[in-house]
Amino acid sequence: MTRTTIASVLFALLSYAAAHWLTLDFRVWTAEGARRLEVATRPLAALPVAMEGPGLERQTLAQIFSHEGAVTLVDFMYTRCVSVCAALGSTFQQMQSTIAESERSPLASKVRLLSITFDPEHDDVAVLAAYATGLKANPRIWRFARVAHPANASVGQRLLDHYQVTVIADDLGGFEHNAALLVVDPAGRLVRMFDHDEWETALAFSRALADGSAP
Numbered sequence: 001m002t003r004t005t006i007a008s009v010l011f012a013l014l015s016y017a018a019a020h021w022l023t024l025d026f027r028v029w030t031a032e033g034a035r036r037l038e039v040a041t042r043p044l045a046a047l048p049v050a051m052e053g054p055g056l057e058r059q060t061l062a063q064i065f066s067h068e069g070a071v072t073l074v075d076f077m078y079t080r081c082v083s084v085c086a087a088l089g090s091t092f093q094q095m096q097s098t099i100a101e102s103e104r105s106p107l108a109s110k111v112r113l114l115s116i117t118f119d120p121e122h123d124d125v126a127v128l129a130a131y132a133t134g135l136k137a138n139p140r141i142w143r144f145a146r147v148a149h150p151a152n153a154s155v156g157q158r159l160l161d162h163y164q165v166t167v168i169a170d171d172l173g174g175f176e177h178n179a180a181l182l183v184v185d186p187a188g189r190l191v192r193m194f195d196h197d198e199w200e201t202a203l204a205f206s207r208a209l210a211d212g213s214a215p
Contacts, residue, residue: 036193046188047162049155051116053145054129061159062188064145070110071210073202074182076165078119079131084179084196088115089135091181091199096142098203109210111203113142118160118167118177120150163190185209 046062056064065072073095077085092113102108117123123131128144137144147156160167167177181202183192191209194202208214 043189043191050148051145052148055139065188069186070112071206072112072184074114109207111206115144117146120146
């Protein structure tokens, strides 16, 4: 076997090993896919961060999640956004309507919605309340929250880092950010992530999780 052949074989083996590790046994090929698989295999506990919002007394994020023993669908947004957040708001309106309709059944699953702003200095409780009203959010189903200490930017950043939410200031006074629907169980653990256009699948999974029938 020539040196060239040996080198080629070694390169192929190393490439295979690298691909195997980077794709988690070839199950994912993107960073976002890896993030979602990681959450599905190792649920992520809530941080003990104090939160507040319209109709919400100051409490930890875990306490909000444990409310009513419900499964919670979460998004990260900010009220001045006119692009991704507007789409998420429309998605949450559709989910709210579906949840409200299903709750007429005696076998209704406990699923709730939570929107968390990553712009807490602007989005105070009053601003969030007005935003919720504009979206016709039913506080029994859909709540809004911000970190309770907005002046401490490190707290908000820690929350974003924990849930791998990327937020970058643009040149127009707003932000560019990724978006997803996060499914959190009643124990406060993030267990699944979906694209915002997969809301029907996310909601179906959340109901199954609340019923104890999720895979």
